[in-house]
Amino acid sequence: MGSSDDAPLPTAPEPARVRAAVESEPPGTVVWHRADLRISDHPALAAAAAESERILPLFVFDPAFYDERGAACDARIEFLHDCLRDLDRQYRDVDGAGLTYAHGDPLDVLGRFDDAGWDVVAAATPTGRYGRRRDERARERLGVRFVEGDGLVRDADRPRDGWSDHVESWLAADPFDWDPRSVGVEGVETGVDPDRASDAYGVDPTKTRVPTGGRGPARDRLRAFTERIAEYPGSISSPVDARDGTSGLSPYLRFGCLSVREVHRHVDERAPDGRGKSMFVSRLFWNRHYAQKLLDWPGWLDRAVNPVYEGFNRDRHDPDLVAAWKRGETGFPMVDASMRCLRETGWLNFRMRALCASVYFHVLQQPWRIGADHFHEHLIDGDPAINYTQWQSQCGLVGRPGLRLYDPRKQVRDQDPGGEFVTRWVPELAPLPAAHLDAPEKTPLAVQRDVGVEIGADYPYPVVDYEAARSEFRERYGAVHGAAAARLGDEAIARRASLSGGIAGARSIAADHGEPTGTGAGDGPAQTGLDDFG
Numbered sequence: 001m002g003s004s005d006d007a008p009l010p011t012a013p014e015p016a017r018v019r020a021a022v023e024s025e026p027p028g029t030v031v032w033h034r035a036d037l038r039i040s041d042h043p044a045l046a047a048a049a050a051e052s053e054r055i056l057p058l059f060v061f062d063p064a065f066y067d068e069r070g071a072a073c074d075a076r077i078e079f080l081h082d083c084l085r086d087l088d089r090q091y092r093d094v095d096g097a098g099l100t101y102a103h104g105d106p107l108d109v110l111g112r113f114d115d116a117g118w119d120v121v122a123a124a125t126p127t128g129r130y131g132r133r134r135d136e137r138a139r140e141r142l143g144v145r146f147v148e149g150d151g152l153v154r155d156a157d158r159p160r161d162g163w164s165d166h167v168e169s170w171l172a173a174d175p176f177d178w179d180p181r182s183v184g185v186e187g188v189e190t191g192v193d194p195d196r197a198s199d200a201y202g203v204d205p206t207k208t209r210v211p212t213g214g215r216g217p218a219r220d221r222l223r224a225f226t227e228r229i230a231e232y233p234g235s236i237s238s239p240v241d242a243r244d245g246t247s248g249l250s251p252y253l254r255f256g257c258l259s260v261r262e263v264h265r266h267v268d269e270r271a272p273d274g275r276g277k278s279m280f281v282s283r284l285f286w287n288r289h290y291a292q293k294l295l296d297w298p299g300w301l302d303r304a305v306n307p308v309y310e311g312f313n314r315d316r317h318d319p320d321l322v323a324a325w326k327r328g329e330t331g332f333p334m335v336d337a338s339m340r341c342l343r344e345t346g347w348l349n350f351r352m353r354a355l356c357a358s359v360y361f362h363v364l365q366q367p368w369r370i371g372a373d374h375f376h377e378h379l380i381d382g383d384p385a386i387n388y389t390q391w392q393s394q395c396g397l398v399g400r401p402g403l404r405l406y407d408p409r410k411q412v413r414d415q416d417p418g419g420e421f422v423t424r425w426v427p428e429l430a431p432l433p434a435a436h437l438d439a440p441e442k443t444p445l446a447v448q449r450d451v452g453v454e455i456g457a458d459y460p461y462p463v464v465d466y467e468a469a470r471s472e473f474r475e476r477y478g479a480v481h482g483a484a485a486a487r488l489g490d491e492a493i494a495r496r497a498s499l500s501g502g503i504a505g506a507r508s509i510a511a512d513h514g515e516p517t518g519t520g521a522g523d524g525p526a527q528t529g530l531d532d533f534g
């Protein structure tokens with residue numbers, strides 16, 4: 001975020017304006033929108049409309065979004081601003097006053113409505129570090145009511161018991177509905193809007209190919225994807241094919257332009273049966289599965305899920321290696337292309353995310369949190385519930401047998417044999433014959449001279465020796481894997497890990513692989529499946 005010459009935005013709306021706008025009786029209900037930027041299938045909006053004669057939809061520009069607590073690149077902020085303009089239109093289209101934009105600490109802003117006698121509701125949703133504290137304070141201090149309806153299980157001792165059935169019946173149920181004619185949709189003039197927020201905070205996105213936020217673009221994307229869903233399975237793995245072959249819905253789901261249930265219903269009713277449809281639907285379940293993980297254990301964002309791996313790689317922290325990874329200058333072309341693509345566009349397909357996480361943790365042997373934070377900052381779909389849990393799974397911090405070790409050179413050969421992706425993002429390698437793009441450092445000097453590329457000058461040698469680093473990691477990891485597997489016998493750890501086989505599965509890992517002092521090489525199959533839940 002750049003600096004701005006504009007005067008800072010004051011906290012708005014002013015108490016007097018709130019009082020003037022809402023003073024007529026009876027008081028109504030503020031619908032506090034956060035990452036749920038739609039007016040359909042919205043549990044809190046439906047509840048407010050059912051209970052009140054007057055509602056006031058509100059979005060608060062929180063200064064924390066715009067500093068390190070928001071951990072968002074400017075392109076994600078701009079995507080959010082698009083979504084807000086679209087939400088404002090949605091309310092106006094039903095003859096309402098539109099969305100009221102406020103600015104300031106949400107508790108101060110909401111407190112002004114609370115003082116005027118209004119209730120506040122919001123959709124319950126798992127949030128990141130800052131959001132969780134904010135919501136707790138809002139509940140305690142102002143009695144904000146968080147309305148459930150996102151398919152997750154709350155307030156249960158064993159949320160995973162019957163979890164899949166619960167999600168399935170939520171998906172099959174009717175969406176939350178409300179009748180705009182039965183309720184007054186009101187607003188307060190605040191002088192704040194997304195443009196002013198962008199100006200005040202110097203939001204200056206530099207990424208390219210970022211989609212436009214909002215429900216309209218989300219629906220267009222969903223419709224187009226449903227028509228080509230049969231091609232989905234063949235497009236997932238290659239970073240070039242995935243760009244247009246997967247749904248591209250993740251940023252829209254992240255900001256709630258569409259609910260997971262709406263997407264599911266559309267695909268269920270309109271997509272042809274087949275592998276594409278079933279694979280896609282299973283990923284919608286994964287979306288909920290990861291959200292449930294964060295809800296059940298907020299520690300995913302900060303601590304290793306298996307305590308034995310807490311601090312793993314910390315003593316090896318090398319800021320130069322981390323910087324090379326972030327800049328896309330590791331000497332591993334598929335990693336470098338992916339990291340530059342992430343920085344430039346804010347999106348990567350699943351396999352390249354997994355590859356970059358794996359090389360970062362298993363080969364460069366750097367602390368996982370720094371890498372996960374970097375992803376979270378740059379991804380337009382950066383979702384704390386998926387990003388940090390996926391990072392921990394990919395790094396092997398759960399303690400299951402079988403490491404997800406991706407070989408960056410094999411990924412070039414398998415996923416980009418013609419070098420289209422690598423040379424698009426690492427143009428200095430474009431003159432090299434495609435056959436050398438998996439390991440440019442092995443290109444014969446005569447070939448380097450012929451094509452005018454000097455490895456070591458134009459493009460770096462690998463920053464670490466891949467084979468040596470990988471076996472060193474396996475040894476270090478394997479040395480404590482027995483102890484980590486044993487900890488999965490601990491019910492609290494097994495619960496937070498939420499493995500496919502449930503508690504019984506975790507116990508059997510502990511029984512089969514657990515060793516108090518650790519044994520074995522931790523040498524699992526490369527690229528094991530993604531089936532870490534049932």
Ligand SMILES: Cc1cc2nc3c(=O)[nH]c(=O)nc-3n(C[C@H](O)[C@H](O)[C@H](O)COP(=O)(O)OP(=O)(O)OC[C@H]3O[C@@H](n4cnc5c(N)ncnc54)[C@H](O)[C@@H]3O)c2cc1C
Pocket residue numbers: 246247248249250251253254283284286287290348349350351353354357375379381382383384386387388390391394
């Ligand atoms: C290290 C790492 C970090 C990730 N961080 C995020 C993140 O911050 N936000 C995010 O939305 N996804 C994340 N993913 C999961 C996945 O890569 C993206 O959801 C997917 O690439 C988004 O593109 P799409 O919408 O076209 O996906 P599609 O293949 O079309 O999938 C449709 C939807 O299903 C869900 N989904 C798909 N794959 C997964 C998965 N493996 N786990 C959970 N949900 C999934 C997403 O909501 C996605 O939008 C991460 C994966 C890894 C390995």
